Amino acid sequence: xxxxxxxxxxxxxxxxxxxxxxxxxxxxxxxxxxxxxxxxxxxxxxxxxxxxxxxxxxxxxxxxxxxxxxxxxxxxxxxxxxxxxxxxxxxxxxxxxxxxxxxxxxxxxxxxxxxxxxxxxxxxxxxxxxxxxxxxxxxxxxxxxxxxxxxxxxxxxxxxxxxxxxxxxxxxxxxxxxxxxxxxxxxxxxxxxxxxxxxxxxxxxxxxxxxxxxxxxxxxxxxxxxxxxxxxxxxxxxxxxx
Amino acid sequence: xxxxxxxxxxxxxxxxxxxxxxxxxxxxxxxxxxxxxxxxxxxxxxxxxxxxxxxxxxxxxxxxxxxxxxxxxxxxxxxxxxxxxxxxxxxxxxxxxxxxxxxxxxxxxxxxxxxxxxxxxxxxxxxxxxxxxxxxxxxxxxxxxxxxxxxxxxxxxxxxxxxxxxxxxxxxxxxxxxxxxxxxxxxxxxxxxxxxxxxxxxxxxxxxxxxxxxxxxxxxxxxxxxxxxxxxxxxxxxxxxxxxxxxxxxxxxxxxxxxxxxxxxxxxxxxxxxxxxxxxxxxxxxxxxxxxxxxxxxxxxxx
Ligand SMILES: Nc1ncnc2c1ncn2[C@@H]1O[C@H](COP(=O)(O)OP(=O)(O)OP(=O)(O)O)[C@@H](O)[C@H]1O
Ligand SMILES: [Mg+2]
Numbered sequence: 001x002x003x004x005x006x007x008x009x010x011x012x013x014x015x016x017x018x019x020x021x022x023x024x025x026x027x028x029x030x031x032x033x034x035x036x037x038x039x040x041x042x043x044x045x046x047x048x049x050x051x052x053x054x055x056x057x058x059x060x061x062x063x064x065x066x067x068x069x070x071x072x073x074x075x076x077x078x079x080x081x082x083x084x085x086x087x088x089x090x091x092x093x094x095x096x097x098x099x100x101x102x103x104x105x106x107x108x109x110x111x112x113x114x115x116x117x118x119x120x121x122x123x124x125x126x127x128x129x130x131x132x133x134x135x136x137x138x139x140x141x142x143x144x145x146x147x148x149x150x151x152x153x154x155x156x157x158x159x160x161x162x163x164x165x166x167x168x169x170x171x172x173x174x175x176x177x178x179x180x181x182x183x184x185x186x187x188x189x190x191x192x193x194x195x196x197x198x199x200x201x202x203x204x205x206x207x208x209x210x211x212x213x214x215x216x217x218x219x220x221x222x223x224x225x226x227x228x229x230x231x232x233x234x235x236x237x238x239x240x241x242x
Numbered sequence: 243x244x245x246x247x248x249x250x251x252x253x254x255x256x257x258x259x260x261x262x263x264x265x266x267x268x269x270x271x272x273x274x275x276x277x278x279x280x281x282x283x284x285x286x287x288x289x290x291x292x293x294x295x296x297x298x299x300x301x302x303x304x305x306x307x308x309x310x311x312x313x314x315x316x317x318x319x320x321x322x323x324x325x326x327x328x329x330x331x332x333x334x335x336x337x338x339x340x341x342x343x344x345x346x347x348x349x350x351x352x353x354x355x356x357x358x359x360x361x362x363x364x365x366x367x368x369x370x371x372x373x374x375x376x377x378x379x380x381x382x383x384x385x386x387x388x389x390x391x392x393x394x395x396x397x398x399x400x401x402x403x404x405x406x407x408x409x410x411x412x413x414x415x416x417x418x419x420x421x422x423x424x425x426x427x428x429x430x431x432x433x434x435x436x437x438x439x440x441x442x443x444x445x446x447x448x449x450x451x452x453x454x455x456x457x458x459x460x461x462x463x464x465x466x467x468x469x470x471x472x473x474x475x476x477x478x479x480x481x482x483x484x485x486x487x488x489x490x491x492x493x494x495x496x497x498x499x500x501x502x503x504x505x506x507x508x509x510x511x512x513x514x515x516x517x518x519x520x521x522x523x524x525x526x527x528x529x530x531x532x533x534x535x536x537x538x539x540x541x542x543x544x545x
Contacts, residue, residue, distance in 0.1 A: 103422075
């Protein structure tokens with residue numbers, strides 16, 4: 001966006017990641033500017049979730065650099081990265097199964113402490129009224145979609161500077177997907193930077209300032225959301241259009 | 243009737259102490275999926291620390307029971323906590339990403355080290371501490387009565403308070419939530435900003451502190467101990483943890499109490515010599531019908 005100073009918030013420089021002998025990321029270079037919404041699309045097994053997790057060093061990059069707000073975090077621990085303002089709603093949701101909805105939300109406050117906890121929980125209940133109804137329910141007994149909302153809300157609870165979302169629309173009804181994307185637009189308006197991995201490429205690219213396309217662990221293409229939306233190659237592969 | 247009541251009270255006392263020690267097994271298992279084989283020896287060490295603290299207090303001329311008990315509890319719990327922390331540092335953390343068998347062996351090693359170190363430092367003979375609290379509480383029920391030494395009353399109160407405080411910490415505080423999060427999904431916990439290595443250390447310290455509470459109580463009550471006392475009571479507490487469902491905190495406490503009650507009732511009503519046989523028989527029976535213990539969850543493969 002033109003009104004956002006293009007200051008880099010997160011940058012990958014030639015990052016390689018391996019799972020044992022399997023190379024999952026190859027020489028990945030990309031960046032996210034402050035205040036942007038950036039999406040990453042790619043087919044199954046392309047390495048999108050790996051890229052998100054490598055920010056937390058799980059798995060750790062074996063070559064290259066990951067830089068966050070001017071500081072190299074390639075070799076930092078996951079809790080250090082989280083404490084410095086990056087939150088993730090991960091693939092598979094990973095809500096704590098034996099905790100209630102409210103306790104799960106509280107787990108999001110670890111990096112910033114409990115000072116805003118009550119206020120922020122109320123805010124999450126406004127965004128996701130479903131969670132309010134279930135506040136004392138054990139999260140393992142919630143539906144997949146409810147768990148997805150909880151994972152996103154938990155990530156928001158740390159008031160992150162950079163929010164990472166791995167397929168936030170997965171398993172959600174179309175109407176809820178719409179809501180989630182509109183919530184993302186709202187939080188982005190408050191200055192939060194968002195990095196989005198999505199199968200739902202149409203939605204994601206429409207919302208995004210920029211996007212990256214990943215194939216086999218490499219960044220294949222990049223451009224503004226609009227450019228990628230109309231790109232024939234992208235349309236064929238990820239938008240189901242002909 | 244009296245004897246049943248009497249044995250129930252005795253069993254509750256014994257069981258509360260088993261519960262305290264079982265907590266250490268169950269919490270460590272819950273968070274790293276391994277049995278801390280040195281835990282019984284942590285208990286044993288706490289008995290020696292109790293004796294040393296008591297000797298020191300007496301040397302400085304402090305004899306008032308509340309002061310003595312307070313200092314003994316405090317110092318023993320803190321010092322034993324340091325032992326728990328050290329065991330994790332030495333025997334577990336360096337092996338965090340190795341095979342599951344490696345820390346098992348290093349923990350057995352740790353157990354041997356503690357036993358031998360205490361034996362060398364303190365001698366192999368059994369030692370004793372003086373009686374601090376005399377007197378007996380007698381409650382008349384109908385035309386009979388149940389009696390309980392003041393020391394046992396103190397054990398009951400202290401042990402259940404200890405378990406109550408721990409339950410509160412785990413259920414209601416941020417530290418407790420961080421422990422549970424680390425137990426349920428360590429990787430996610432770290433992504434949320436929890437230093438999971440530190441939490442694992444805390445869990446070892448908490449387990450050791452609870453064992454130390456048990457150590458002080460039993461040592462004061464029983465009076466004598468040697469470098470091998472950790473073994474039998476460790477096995478019993480481990481049994482209690484399995485009975486209640488290993489990994490479950492309320493399970494460990496419940497398991498301890500049930501085991502204590504079973505043992506006391508059996509030895510009071512049937513036969514003292516076979517009380518352990520009965521206790522383990524009970525364990526086997528319960529595991530046949532509930533393989534994951536009373537409050538445990540069915541085992542799922544940890545990833
Ligand atoms: N723990 C692991 N061990 C070994 N290989 C792994 C592991 N996790 C992922 N991989 C491999 O790394 C590659 C990238 O996986 P990743 O999960 O990053 O893909 P993705 O783009 O998120 O796919 P999807 O859209 O299906 O979520 C895949 O080939 C996958 O098989
Ligand atoms: Mg993925």
